[in-house]
Amino acid sequence: MRFLDEERSWNLLRDKVFEQQSCPAEFERIGRKIAKSCGGLPLAIAVAAGILTNCNRTQHHWLKIARNITLAVATNDDQISKILTLSYDHLPWQLKACFLYMGGFPEDYNIPVSKLTKLWVAEGFLEPNGPKSLEELAEEYLEDLIKRNLVLIIRKRSNGKIRFCGLHDLLRDLCIQKARMKEFFHVTNNSARDIQNQRRLSIHFDISDGLLDKCACASPIRSMLVFRSSVASLSFLRGFRLLRVLDLLRTVLLFMPPEITQLFFLRFLALTGRLKVPPSISKLQNLQTLMIRMYRWETGDSILFLPIEIWEMRQLRHLIVFEGSMLPTPLAAAPSGRRVLENLQTLFVDNFKFTSNAIEMMPNLKKLKVYYCDVFTAVWAKYCLSNLVHLCLLETLSLMFRPVGLEVNPFPANFALPSTLQKLTLTDCALPWQDMAVIHSLPNLEVLKLRDDAFMGEKWECSEGEFPRLKFLLMELLNLKCWQVESSHFPRLERLIIKRCWRLDEIPCEIGDIPTLELIEVPIGLGRKSAADSAVLIQEEQRSLGNDLLQVRIHSK
Incomplete structure (x- = not known):
């Protein structure tokens, strides 16, 4: 580990706490003392800065924290451990549970934030707060932990939100230590004694099913996260009747064990395999999240046919099938005054028909991803996609079609999308560029991704009033040759990413x-003239005008 001298330690602490602001003189003396107490360890300094950032900015509170850190490191040679513990002790009780839970993931694991927040909701760690959804509250909790420098950002999404997060090894060790002391969760090591009387299990190693069978009788276990690749049997689930969380996404199953549908208290269920979901899945009336990844075998059918009884699961918030699924359309509208899946926020399915009945069944949908594999141009009408406009809370939409060759597939007449959309991804839609008029005026659209002939044609001519809030634009594998655009068409654009648009002659200088x-990101050009060359010229021109903020990245893909 590289150590910092006193001046660099103070500079790091100051920058973490005050960011772009100057440090008041009355805090500098105390801050330098705190930085010195951290012994030049960057992680300890960052965590100490997290404590200072979230306390009242008064000399009294800073002096109190300085005394606590000084006392902590004075009583033990392990300075960093004491400072990390002190930061944990300063957490509100809700954040303590969320932070400890992250220690259940394997070392150096990139934790998917979308999954982590769903797990926190299922575990009941969140305190409802007014109109905010539990998922929004979970994201705020995570941001708080990041601001305290307890959680690392691994990768961000195109809209700036966090996609993957993680823990420093020392902070993960702290989580495991505290969790063991509080009997909060346990990482298994193939010992029955360690498993008994635990509330949460995180299984990272091979552990015999017989051992789990022995522990299953009247087991208090509420959660099981499994990170090994295979299991021989799940018969032990019969004894784990109180399970709330069962994560088997990294475990390949040959079939869906019938014991799962007996777990009445289950809120989170994630499975991988060539599965058949029985109608009895509707018995899980407390289920909030159902995630299924179909395992593709060399032969045989790999389509998951979901039962129509799914529509009876009133608590369901997230139905995610990563690929190869068929969800039947509800046969009738919901009874008057009752919306069956009114909690549903996320839906990932294939070939779904958005009838008026279906739209009525899920009025609060926020995230939708659908793949259509029909090879013809009437997909928009056949699957009632004109009804998407009635999803009045939809924020994220991804539509993927099966390639139809060179045939253009226009929107139906009077087609519209929800004005609430913030992120739109289109793949293989084969739309004519004239149909961009449906998209460009969406008032809240911030991210647009056009992939694999999402639009067909050599020329895209933009017009006034387009994309008022767009921040991120991706164009990938389009046959676009000429792009006519003015800077006023994208007044808030921050990132332009172009991938494998080999025919594009240049990026307009405007x-x-x-x-x-x-940022402009483009591939290396294959011909005499390329978009990469024009991107470099744009950067040079902007630098000559005093704009040094624009970056250009040229990649080989």
């Missing part, structure tokens, strides 16, 4: 005049 633009 793109460089967008005041918010931070």
